[in-house]
Amino acid sequence: MITLDSVTRRYGEFVAVDHVSFTAQSGRVTGFLGPNGAGKSTTMRIIVGLTRATTGSATVFGRRYVDLPNPGLEVGVLLDASAQHAGRTGRETLTIAQRFMGLPKARVDEVLDLVGLTPAESSRRVSDYSLGMRQRLGIATALIGDPTMLILDEPANGLDPAGIRWMRGLLRDFADAGGTVLLSSHLLHEIEVIADDLVVIGNGRIVAQGAKSELLASAGAVVRTTDPHTLAAALDARGVTSSYVGTDGLLAQTDAEQVGRTAYAAGVPVLELRAADGTGLEEMFLQLTADTQRDIQPDHEPKDQPEGAVA
Amino acid sequence: MSTIQHGVQGPMTEPVTPRGIPLSRITATELRKMLDTRSGFWTMASIALASLATTGMVILFADREDLTYRTFTAAISVPMSLILPIIAILSVTAEWSQRSGLTTFTLVPHRSRVIAGKLVASIAIAVVATPVAFAIGAVGNVAGTALAGAHPVWDLTAANLLTIELANVLGMLVGFMLGVLVRNSSAALVAYLLYQFLLPTLALILAAKQDWFSEVQPWVDFDFATGALLDGPLSSEQWAQLAVTGLVWLVVPLAVGLRLVVRAEVK
Numbered sequence: 262m263i264t265l266d267s268v269t270r271r272y273g274e275f276v277a278v279d280h281v282s283f284t285a286q287s288g289r290v291t292g293f294l295g296p297n298g299a300g301k302s303t304t305m306r307i308i309v310g311l312t313r314a315t316t317g318s319a320t321v322f323g324r325r326y327v328d329l330p331n332p333g334l335e336v337g338v339l340l341d342a343s344a345q346h347a348g349r350t351g352r353e354t355l356t357i358a359q360r361f362m363g364l365p366k367a368r369v370d371e372v373l374d375l376v377g378l379t380p381a382e383s384s385r386r387v388s389d390y391s392l393g394m395r396q397r398l399g400i401a402t403a404l405i406g407d408p409t410m411l412i413l414d415e416p417a418n419g420l421d422p423a424g425i426r427w428m429r430g431l432l433r434d435f436a437d438a439g440g441t442v443l444l445s446s447h448l449l450h451e452i453e454v455i456a457d458d459l460v461v462i463g464n465g466r467i468v469a470q471g472a473k474s475e476l477l478a479s480a481g482a483v484v485r486t487t488d489p490h491t492l493a494a495a496l497d498a499r500g501v502t503s504s505y506v507g508t509d510g511l512l513a514q515t516d517a518e519q520v521g522r523t524a525y526a527a528g529v530p531v532l533e534l535r536a537a538d539g540t541g542l543e544e545m546f547l548q549l550t551a552d553t554q555r556d557i558q559p560d561h562e563p564k565d566q567p568e569g570a571v572a
Numbered sequence: 573m574s575t576i577q578h579g580v581q582g583p584m585t586e587p588v589t590p591r592g593i594p595l596s597r598i599t600a601t602e603l604r605k606m607l608d609t610r611s612g613f614w615t616m617a618s619i620a621l622a623s624l625a626t627t628g629m630v631i632l633f634a635d636r637e638d639l640t641y642r643t644f645t646a647a648i649s650v651p652m653s654l655i656l657p658i659i660a661i662l663s664v665t666a667e668w669s670q671r672s673g674l675t676t677f678t679l680v681p682h683r684s685r686v687i688a689g690k691l692v693a694s695i696a697i698a699v700v701a702t703p704v705a706f707a708i709g710a711v712g713n714v715a716g717t718a719l720a721g722a723h724p725v726w727d728l729t730a731a732n733l734l735t736i737e738l739a740n741v742l743g744m745l746v747g748f749m750l751g752v753l754v755r756n757s758s759a760a761l762v763a764y765l766l767y768q769f770l771l772p773t774l775a776l777i778l779a780a781k782q783d784w785f786s787e788v789q790p791w792v793d794f795d796f797a798t799g800a801l802l803d804g805p806l807s808s809e810q811w812a813q814l815a816v817t818g819l820v821w822l823v824v825p826l827a828v829g830l831r832l833v834v835r836a837e838v839k
Contacts, residue, residue, distance in 0.1 A: 310681045311674070312837060327681035330592035338678045344671035344838075348610035357608075360601040361593060361679045386610065402675060 262287055263308060263410070263443055268317035270303055277303045279465040280317070285443045285458070287409070290436045292456030292473075293445040294546065300465040301445040302340065305414050308443075309338050321410060333362040336410045337403030342395040342418065347388035351378060351398050354387060355405060362406045369405070376401040377427070392419025400428070410441040417451050429455045449546045461546065477536070482517040485510045485533040486524065495527035496520070512537055593680060598689035599696075606663045606693060615659050622651030623705065627712035631719060639716050640725040645709035645736070646802065652705050653740050654768065657747025660694035661760045664751030664833065669758075673838035683834045691748060698744035702737045731805045739801035742822065749822055752829030755836055771795065794821035 263285040270278040278300045285291035295301050306312040308319045310327040321329070321336055329335055345354055355369045373383050376397040387395065396419050403411060411432070417425050432455055436442050446452045452459065459476055461469040469476065481503075486492050489511050496503050496513055501523070503513040509532065513520050517534050524531045606612050626647040634643060664687070667673030680686050717724040747764060754760040772795040779786040789796055790810070794817040800810050 309678050311677060329681070332681060333679045338675075340674050340678070341671065344674040346609055346666060346670040346672040348612075348670075349608055353608050357601060357605060358675070358679060360597065360604065361676075363593065363597060 262323070262441060263291075263319070263321050263412070264323070265304070265308070265319045266317055268304065268307055268314045268319055270300075270307060270312060271315045276465050278307065278314075281462065281465070281467055282317075283460045283467060283470050285441055285460075287441045288436055288439050289457040290432055290442040290444065290455050291458045291460060292452035293443060293460050293462065294449060294452050295445075295447065295462035297447050299447075299462045301447075301462060302414055303465075304462070305340060305412055305443070305445060308412060309336070309340070311340070331362060331406075333358065333406035333408065335406075335408050336412060337406065337408040338411075339396075339399040339403045339413045339416055341414065342392065342399040342416075345387050345395060345398065348386060350384050350386050351390065351394070352383040354398060355383075355401055358402045358405050364405065368407075372401045372405045375404060393421060393424055396420055397424070400431075409439070411435060411443070413442070413444040415445055415447070417446065417448075425451070449543050481512055481514045481537045482520045483510060483512055483533070483535055483537045484517075484520050484524065484531060486529050486531050488529045491527055492520075492524055492529045495523050495529070499523055593685075595685060595689060595692075598680060598685055599692045602663065602686070602689040603693040603696065606659050606697065609662075609666070611662055612659065615655060615662075619652050619655050619701070622655070623648045623708050626651060627708060627716075630712065631716040634716075636720050636722060639713070639720055639722060640727045641709060641713045642727045642732075644712040644716065645706060645728060648705045648709050648712075649736060649740070649802065652701060653743045656698055656701055656740065657743050657750075657764065658761065659697060660690075660744050660747035661751040661764060662757060663690050663694065664748065665755055665757040665760045668755045668836065668838055671838055677838065684830075687752065687830065687833055694744050694748050695741055698741045699737065702740045706733060706736075729804075735801040735804065735806065739798050742798055742801075742818070745822060745826070749826040749829055752833040753825055755833060768795075791816055792820075794818060 265281055265283050268278055268281045269276065281300070281304055283291075293301055293304070303312060307314045308321065308326060309332075310325065319326070326332060326336065332338075349357075352369060352373065355372060356366075359366065359369050373380075378394065378397055378401065382390075382394060387398070390398065396416060400413070400416060403413065416428060420428060432442050432444065436457070444452070444455075453473070456473055459470060459473050460467060483506060484492065485507075486509060489505060489509055493503050493505070493511055496511070496515075499519070501513055501515045501519065503511045506512050511520075517536055521531065521534055524534075607616060627644060630639070630644055630647045667676055667686075676686055677683050713724050713726075746767065750760045750763050750767065754763055772793070775785075775789060775793045775796065779789050790813045797810070797814040797817045800806055800814070806814065
């Protein structure tokens with residue numbers, strides 16, 4: 262279990278991480294979601310003790326990471342796949358980790374096999390690796406100590422579609438076997454398919470967190486109709502807010518049943534009606550991070566969001 | 573590519589409490605890291621090649637009466653004492669410049685222990701490499717005098733060998749000091765060149781032009797003081813000069829560097 266309690270990190274005037282609190286449970290994949298520069302990486306660095314929190318505390322298994330006697334055996338960490346010595350071979354990179362942890366030599370081959378790096382590839386130097394291969398090597402380094410917790414920063418970067426599917430399966434199995442997984446991404450759909458819980462961060466602050474199913478349920482219904490304006494007005498009359506999606510769609514902040522009844526009463530033909538799921542989550546993600554995304558509203562103070570609540 | 577089987581070995585098998593990582597293991601691993609990279613390999617290879625080349629040149633070009641053990645050892649010591657410290661420099665700076673520290677310092681979160689391991693490994697390399705130079709020098713001495721038809725002259729005492737050994741260890745520590753102080757490979761290598769070549773040259777010029785400087789030079793010039801180690805047993809005054817200049821040019825910056833290195837973020 263990973264627990265963050267009001268973690269704050271300041272660099273001079275700049276607040277990179279602002280009172281972040283959340284828990285990543287064992288047996289679950291926790292997706293850490295946010296736009297670039299939102300504070301995901303800084304938060305993860307604080308968890309593993311590479312960066313000191315200005316205030317607040319972060320623990321793994323109830324202890325500070327730096328107090329773990331041999332951390333690699335308990336927590337697998339991949340913060341940046343490109344941060345590996347370019348002049349070392351892939352196999353040698355793993356051998357170094359194996360030596361530090363005091364593992365049997367055979368683990369190197371086992372874990373190379375596990376991440377799908379061939380013997381020929383593993384004897385090449387990291388400078389000749391593609392980002393996808395570095396990602397696999399980084400995941401191998403994280404897994405070599407057979408840990409019960411994984412902390413991965415953007416692990417899908419540079420992986421091809423087959424590689425991304427492979428990693429999803431790996432993380433799913435890991436969590437199903439009781440492990441704790443915290444993985445970050447700035448891409449919603451990447452996290453959505455794998456995560457059980459979501460933590461959404463923007464501008465250093467948590468803007469939403471909870472079980473994915475709850476966040477999805479609160480995400481409303483999508484309806485396609487020949488007359489979206491009439492339906493929007495009818496929904497509004499019933500106190501339901503909605504927003505336009507595409508040319509003929511609406512995202513309504515209510516369940517599908519109420520949208521159906523409203524459309525029926527208003528005499529508006531419905532082409533499609535379903536729970537919002539991904540669409541809703543994406544909308545939510547964009548809304549939640551809208552305040553903090555530099556290309557949308559650069560000089561807008563972020564609203565004070567109540568922690569743990571969906572705005 | 574194993575896209576189907578992702579047999580993660582049951583993470584929850586047994587809740588073991590792992591033992592800590594002993595410093596000996598950190599040191600051994602750091603020693604391996606100094607030699608297992610492309611740059612590490614070529615640094616060591618260049619020392620070997622330069623040793624053979626200088627031995628050959630002494631045999632070819634030195635006057636017959638100069639063919640002594642001291643000449644051979646001194647000739648080999650030059651490339652070795654210049655190149656060895658680069659290993660210590662890169663050992664530290666690579667963690668930042670190659671950003672491998674991101675992995676190293678998460679596997680061993682107490683950074684001071686990693687740095688201690690690197691320090692011990694650096695000293696170990698200098699301690700082992702110097703006798704290798706003595707051995708190559710001995711082979712050169714035997715072969716060179718045999719070729720010249722002369723008797724080999726063994727003009728280095730055990731005390732000489734020990735002070736040469738100390739000079740190489742101090743040189744290694746200079747490299748290590750610049751590594752922890754600068755923490756960037758190219759900048760640290762430039763700093764090393766300035767330290768090794770520019771400072772002694774400036775001191776030489778200054779001493780030649782200014783009488784007052786030539787008098788204080790032994791007390792302010794670290795290179796001058798360590799140079800005495802190569803020439804033989806030191807007087808107590810020379811030891812004092814070595815201590816004073818070493819404090820200023822090595823110990824103090826090393827202490828500053830060690831403070832910086834345990835805090836500096838790996839970006």
